[in-house]
Amino acid sequence: MKTPLTSITGFSEVLKEHLFQNEDDAAHFGSLIYKEAKRLLALIDDILHLGRIEARAVTEKEWEAVNLAELIKDVVTFLEPVLQDKKVAVRCTLEDVVLDADSGLMREMLINLVDNAVKYNLPGGHVYIGLVRREADAVLSVRDTGIGIPEEDQERVFERFYRVDTSRTRSGKISGTGLGLAIVKHIVHLHKGAIRLHSVEGRGT
Ligand SMILES: Nc1ncnc2c1ncn2[C@@H]1O[C@H](COP(=O)(O)OP(=O)(O)O)[C@@H](O)[C@H]1O
Ligand SMILES: [Mg+2]
Structure with a gap:
């Protein structure tokens, strides 16, 4: 979970601080944030799910x-x-x-x-x-x-x-x-x- 969050905070900081060269660069960082957020969502889904299965006995x-x-x-x-x-x-x-x-x-x-x-x-x-x-x-x-x-x-x-x-x-x-x-x-x-x-x-x- 830390890895996608590290990427998300890093890339969003670049956007927030305007540390990009041009619009294309900004869009690229945006899509990286999107991809990592999706990965995090899938991970959380799986973790919650595993917990529910374990609890079900x-x-x-x-x-x-x-x-x-x-x-x-x-x-x-x-x-x-x-x-x-x-x-x-x-x-x-x-x-x-x-x-x-x-x-x-x-x-x-x-x-x-x-x-x-x-x-x-x-x-x-x-x-x-x-x-x-x-x-x-x-x-x-x-x-x-x-x-x-x-x-x-x-x-x-x-x-x-x-x-x-x-x-x-x-x-x-x-x-x-x-x-x-x-x-x-x-x-x-x-x-x-x-x-x-x-x-x-x-x-x-
Ligand atoms: N049929 C397979 N052929 C080759 N490697 C496999 C196969 N099934 C599982 N693995 C290996 O076992 C790991 C764990 O599988 P899994 O728990 O389903 O996690 P995930 O698919 O999300 O990586 C995979 O990352 C992969 O390295
Ligand atoms: Mg699998």
Whole structure:
């Protein structure tokens, strides 16, 4: 939170003190302030949200029968603009699975996983979503042919705010708050599930 605020105060000071060369410069600083403010807003949103999920503990009363296959299709449609933008294709192999769950949280878990699979992918890459029933469990897999996660970071990506430091994230080309997988992990545990990560750097996750 400090980083965007530092930029916002710095750039607005430039504007306030008229420390810019011309109108174009001023507009540039304005757009930087706007971008950083949006980033801060997304971050605050995620933090508040994670807090609400944590506070919810186990309120199974609100659970309902959720058709996971349908929800996955919904989420893929919802992310269509991002898929086209990144030139990534999604292929789904889904068994009919209905489970007792909080549908809003299931949706959020799926959005975070698929969003990562697209965001950390490469143009022309693929995302494969699988859903099978195994005895009393539903097994969901989200696999991508993206940049992968270095072995030494794999354990830490579920921590809040942890983001793998790459030239891509440093240059701000791939933005994020580092809270998505922490939220996913919480949602999975709330539903008495387990989550597992397998990734090979440069090949996929
Ligand atoms: N499918 C993936 N492929 C490669 N890296 C990933 C993938 N999913 C997550 N990561 C890494 O884990 C970090 C944490 O993910 P997440 O909690 O969703 O935060 P965010 O996407 O906001 O950075 C990401 O910043 C990225 O470095
Ligand atoms: Mg994410």
